[in-house]
Amino acid sequence: xxxxxxxxxxxxxxxxxxxxxxxxxxxxxxxxxxxxxxxxxxxxxxxxxxxxxxxxxxxxxxxxxxxxxxxxxxxxxxxxxxxxxxxxxxxxxxxxxxxxxxxxxxxxxxxxxxxxxxxxxxxxxxxxxxxxxxxxxxxxxxxxxxxxxxxxxxxxxxxxxxxxxxxxxxxxxxxxxxxxxxxxxxxxxxxxxxxxxxxxxxxxxxxxxxxxx
Amino acid sequence: xxxxxxxxxxxxxxxxxxxxxxxxxxxxxxxxxxxxxxxxxxxxxxxxxxxxxxxxxxxxxxxxxxxxxxxxxxxxxxxxxxxxxxxxxxxxxxxxxxxxxxxxxxxxxxxxxxxxxxxxxxxxxxxxxxxxxxxxxxxxxxxxxxxxxxxxxxxxxxxxxxxxxxxxxxxxxxxxxxxxxxxxxxxxxxxxxxxxxxxxxxxxxxxxxxxxxxxxxxxxxxxxxxxxxxxxxxxxxxx
Numbered sequence: 001x002x003x004x005x006x007x008x009x010x011x012x013x014x015x016x017x018x019x020x021x022x023x024x025x026x027x028x029x030x031x032x033x034x035x036x037x038x039x040x041x042x043x044x045x046x047x048x049x050x051x052x053x054x055x056x057x058x059x060x061x062x063x064x065x066x067x068x069x070x071x072x073x074x075x076x077x078x079x080x081x082x083x084x085x086x087x088x089x090x091x092x093x094x095x096x097x098x099x100x101x102x103x104x105x106x107x108x109x110x111x112x113x114x115x116x117x118x119x120x121x122x123x124x125x126x127x128x129x130x131x132x133x134x135x136x137x138x139x140x141x142x143x144x145x146x147x148x149x150x151x152x153x154x155x156x157x158x159x160x161x162x163x164x165x166x167x168x169x170x171x172x173x174x175x176x177x178x179x180x181x182x183x184x185x186x187x188x189x190x191x192x193x194x195x196x197x198x199x200x201x202x203x204x205x206x207x208x209x210x211x212x213x
Numbered sequence: 214x215x216x217x218x219x220x221x222x223x224x225x226x227x228x229x230x231x232x233x234x235x236x237x238x239x240x241x242x243x244x245x246x247x248x249x250x251x252x253x254x255x256x257x258x259x260x261x262x263x264x265x266x267x268x269x270x271x272x273x274x275x276x277x278x279x280x281x282x283x284x285x286x287x288x289x290x291x292x293x294x295x296x297x298x299x300x301x302x303x304x305x306x307x308x309x310x311x312x313x314x315x316x317x318x319x320x321x322x323x324x325x326x327x328x329x330x331x332x333x334x335x336x337x338x339x340x341x342x343x344x345x346x347x348x349x350x351x352x353x354x355x356x357x358x359x360x361x362x363x364x365x366x367x368x369x370x371x372x373x374x375x376x377x378x379x380x381x382x383x384x385x386x387x388x389x390x391x392x393x394x395x396x397x398x399x400x401x402x403x404x405x406x407x408x409x410x411x412x413x414x415x416x417x418x419x420x421x422x423x424x425x426x427x428x429x430x431x432x433x434x435x436x437x438x439x440x441x442x443x444x445x446x447x448x449x450x451x452x
Contacts (some may be wrong), residue, residue: 046388047316048242048243048245049386049388049389050385050386056443056444057444057445058444058445059444059446062439062442062443064244065246065373065384065385066385066386067242067245067386067439067441070441071242071243071244071439071440071441072442073442073443073444074443082385082388083388084320084388084389084390084392084393085316085317085320086320086393088317089316089317089320089321092228092434093317093335099357121370122301122304122305123311125291126292126293126316127293127315128292128316129315130337130338130341130343131315131316131317131319133336134336134338134339135317135336142338162340162342164339164340165340175325193292
């Protein structure tokens, strides 16, 4: 049984460590916040200018002045702080954020990431994704293993325009987990989703990787 | 005694500042912290051929959306422009030019411009389409690209509280791009939700010192539009 959305988020949450400052992307990455282990202190950063994102507000308590980068209404936890976009990206670009979890269209075997544009289609922009992958110390990608047409999203080379070059440390797909010990090494397949075999992963992956399972 | 920076309304505050083809910075993130009265006054002035530097392009009927509808914007410098059908139409028809900047690069370009720094190197965008045509240089074995500072003919920003000297305080995530854009306008016009007496803002708590603000208005009837209303259920009361 390949992992579903919630399970992908749950697996990504296992990369969190006590005391981490973390930026979560839009979509499945946002769900990672629901799986922070009890007793672990993780401070969530929102690139529009806050540290210490709390849960969604109770109905009737939404504040138009308090949103996350996905423009959703949120709350603040005790000890949170607000700051300008320049300060926010000083944190991100300056390497002060420990971990980011992002979605992707493609990841290459050498860690390149493409997640912002498809030539010929409406381009909405990269938002903060390029800054996050350029500056955050550890970059975890959560994505479907294959595109709707069945082609591997973890591939030898990205075909789409890049968001960042050699920036991805871990890829969690519905089939399993790929990790690189450092940014000079190839990805290693270190975990499989329940019922998924190494042969299934090999068959559906066009990138080179080392199987450790 | 310094002359008051306070103007009676948005139209008056923009009088004499507008010309076709000018560059305008507009604060805000999504629909949060938008200088909505000043944007409306820009639209009503009929000024056109604008280059607008703003993280987003508003939605169809709010923010910069109405200015797009009236075709007053020639070019946008933004990091993300989804959620706007009219923008999409103009973009696909080649009627509007867009320069995408990574969000942090956009913020830093404003900060640099306002601080008198003409350019800076950043790792953001190296090896991507953003690097095309830009100088690249290695520091510590890592590639960086040269990005230029931005200065606008006019910056329009929104704050929560302010005094007549132009000292501004922002509220929560409505701060976003407003402070950096306030520094990067040849002229900066601020709209505030509440005017407070000079001296009542603790100097330690001023976010934008008044030196950066030339004109200001007090806005009324703020829309408090929310783009994505997300809530959680209240816990059930006992007994």
